[in-house]
Amino acid sequence: MARRWIRIGVPAGIVTIFLALVGLIGGFTDVYLIGDQISFAALMMILPPFVAGLVAAAPRVEGGERLEKRIPEAAVTAAIAGAAAGATFALAVVLADWIGDERIRAVFINVTPQLMEFVTFGRATMVGALAVIAVSALAGLLGGVLRVAPASIRRPVTVAVIATLLFGFLQRVIPIALDQLSLERDWLYSPQFDGLTWIGAIVVAAVAAGISFLSTRFGTRLRGSVARIGGSGGPAISPVRLLAGAIALGLLIVAPLLLGSVISEVLGTVMVFALLGIGLNIVVGYAGLLDLGYVFFFALGAYSLALLTGATLNAFGIPPEPAISGSLNFYVAIPIVMVIAAASGLLVGAPVLRLRGDYLALVTLGLGEMVTVLVGSPWLVPLVGGPSGMRGITDAAIGGFGFRDPQRFYYLALAFVGLAAFMSWRLAASRIGRAWTAMREDEQTADAMGISTTRFKLLAFAIGGAIGSLGGALFAVKIGSLTPASFQVIVSIQVLGLVILGGMGSIPGVIVGALVLVGLPGLLREFEEYRFLAYGAAVVAIMVLRPQGLVPNVRRSRELQDEEQAQDEWAKAVEEGETPPDIASATGATT
């Protein structure tokens, strides 16, 4: 037990060292989130010991029983874990200073004088190192206290901190919206340092905490009454979720008007990826088939749209028209594209149906890779332009009203996302969705209960493929030209990442996942080169901390976290001879 703080603190310190070496500290000392004190670099330094404190204060499990820590015990343990993290990092700082940062720089180019100055607080190395330990211990302490605080305090505080940081990160988005609405912005965002002002930060935190407090307080009560009214007509949606959904939808609709065309451009990409996510979600989330080659449908949609509606080849030395090119209207071509994609889904699906899990993933990965090679091959130059691709793709105009403009494109994409989400939602709630779920739960039993697993796997591939091809077609409209470079295997991974991040099987989750994984890096250009680092970290973190995703599907959340809790509650109620509570509403409170 005594070594617990080492087991938690030292890895956290190593994470800090890693963040420093990849440049996430040294390069961001002047990216301010709040005032001119809390920079992104400072956040990166405080976060690992804070998390160490959180973990160190977690309840022990002994003999199947959770032993909650008391606040003093938790605070001490957490502070020590934080200090251990700080000490590990401080040791590295001292070591770096002793070796000389210019010599380290030969290998780790991010160990800049700026970094060294920042991590020692501009003091002598030893003094700085002690300061690092002290600050880390404090961060650990805060983490620990937060962990053991009662939920009525913990939730509002957590929400407030996250909201404040989010507002800090969106320093280039929210001010634009405020300007557009001709609202005063200087009190919220500092004109000098770009980040939030302290007053602004406090206001944001207070409002977020207040909303969180009220929603927990009145949410449960409302939920109870809805559960009574709803009866047994399927799982009841909590009014808090409904309200949050309505606000989110409203924001999605007004966003481009408020944010201008630069950000709308990013949001348009987000919507394309959301569309891909909704499609892949059917295959992975509903039917439980791990498809790593989803880029296949993305490329298929883009290229078949280009060929059906007409485009010009970029390739040098051949006539500037593709060999086969239609001149169909976009809206006539779209259903054809979807049919082609669905048929291809059947073709791709058929040979891999017998495979499960890892094998299916590998084969689909290969199929996805083939498409990049194929569209870039010399053999297909006369058709799709090979490596140099095509241009002059339709802008999906309706009577001269084109959709290439970022703001207009966003609405076109949003409409398609809405359509796909609707289709996906209706299917999930139908006999077909039930068959998919049963198949995901236990394929052989599903077969023995009368579900043709072959048929429903193919159906998932076909429908998922058709929706994915919509994403491809819109992507082609958005950028107006196509090259094989846009259809790399990384697209598959990105889409899978956002489905996992959002919560498999959940449609709102897919949209949140797209906003986080595609939107945030697009908005914060200086983080562009850390994009894939963040992807990896996000996916690993999600799988470890919150396997049900950010916005879980109700069923999945039961499946992955609340299972035991719910069961205990139920069992207890039965023992006491009461009517057991409705499990869905009991677990709803914790998600």
Place this chain on the structure above:
Amino acid sequence: MSEPARSTDAVLEVRGLEKHFGGLYALSGLDMEVRPGEIVSVIGPNGAGKSTLFNVITGIYEPDAGDIRYENVSIVGLRPHQVVKLGIARTFQNVRLFANMTILENAMVGQHCRSKGGVFGSIIRTPGIRAEEERIRERAKEALSFFGKRLSGYRLEQPAFSLSYANRRRLEMARALATDPKLLLLDEPTAGMNPRETLELRDHIVRMRDELGLTVIVIEHDMRVVKGVSDRVIACDYGQKIAEGTYDEVAHDERVVEAYLGTKATT
């Protein structure tokens, strides 16, 4: 016991059924017949091939030789979901529910093969689809109500994993009933149940025949259940039928005693 009836009135007729796994002969030339409205118990020591028999009948395994005729049509080579559609439903020895689906949804899956809503209908939610969905729901509830209050009411919306062991077994049977079967195969339905639950289930099996008019084949180790429900008992060993008849006849059959207890020391 009368002579076995002519093959034309048998619901299920199994002839010379063989199934090998490598060198292991799980079934080697098994014959059996089941007549409508009968409860037939299949008994035999572990490894006698009882579960393999069920797996072959329901299409999970394909037999290496022999024929299975259901209502005078051969069902050899059909996939499991096709067999269900013909009216043969089953439960598994180790309960296999869709653990994260609700109890009602589990039973609704049973109705899958009796419904046909397609992709476009489901998206548009046509009146036909709504009516079908409602019918599926009602039929599933009806199947669940076979077990009285144990699987109905507030439990409908609870996930299957929250059920007690005995209720899981009941739900598995209800799910099979929801497929509207004519022939029900129960694989050790009382395994792991306590004596009271076992007795209750014994009555349920009899009710399946008397109230629902089903033909039931049950694999069972608990001899009180076998005695209580069986119109006929078939004893197997080494993948073959070694005895057949009423409970008393089979229980005193020399070969059955031998299969369970071993041979008498030869003199």
